[in-house]
Amino acid sequence: MKNIPIYNTLKDRLEAVDFEFTKENTTWFDDIEGYDIYRIADAFGGLLIQKTGYSYPVLTGDVSRSDIGNNQQKALELLHRQN
Secondary structure, three states, X not given: OEXXXXXXXOOOEEEEEEEOOOOOOEEEOOHHHOOOEEEEEXXXXXEEXXXXXXXXXXXXXXXXXXXXOOOXXXXXXXXXXXX
């Protein structure tokens, strides 16, 4: 486990959590797909979404990778709803 910073939308703050991105809990995307999403992971009863570049993963609640069909576009839409 690694201690990583995330933005928790449920608590509206940055926090450090212990989490490891693995092939069992994470879907990685190629940059060429054009949606700016680097990876999504099932974590903490929600979905961690990380954009490409130097950004924190964002935790959204009550949704999983299977709920959005591992779809980058849907992950991006979830991020936009948080703003």
